[in-house]
Amino acid sequence: MLFRSGDDAIEMAIQSVPDAMILDVGLPGVDGWEVLRALRANPATEGVPVLMLTGHAGDSVRRKAQAAGASAFMTKPFQPKDLRAQLEALLDDGTVVELRQAR
Numbered sequence: 158m159l160f161r162s163g164d165d166a167i168e169m170a171i172q173s174v175p176d177a178m179i180l181d182v183g184l185p186g187v188d189g190w191e192v193l194r195a196l197r198a199n200p201a202t203e204g205v206p207v208l209m210l211t212g213h214a215g216d217s218v219r220r221k222a223q224a225a226g227a228s229a230f231m232t233k234p235f236q237p238k239d240l241r242a243q244l245e246a247l248l249d250d251g252t253v254v255e256l257r258q259a260r
Contacts, residue, residue: 163187167195170202177228177247179240182211182218190225197226206247208240 158175160166163184170178178196182189189209196202206228211218214232222230229243 161185163189163192166192170196170205171199174201175205177206177208177244179208179210179244180227182209182213190221193225193227206250208243208247210235 158169158173160169164187166178166180166184167187180189180192184192187195189211193207193209196205196207207226208229208231209222209225209227210231210233211222212233218232219230228247231240231243
């Protein structure tokens, strides 16, 4: 699913818990940080793997993503194959199986 705003992403993730999410920090309205905090605060979505994307390079942003509960982090621009590899790694780590069993 593709969402144009952070509010939409939160609402739909809670209604239909995804196996994983790719979340851009720079979402309009509610930004990616707020979406991630909301997902981690909700029992239904707290364990969903989240790959954060940002155009802001730097260790401070990476640390912020880790502290906020991001499962992985990538800086734009990136190669599509690298995005796919990150997403596959998140889906293969066993978390998704645990989430499905808990539903």
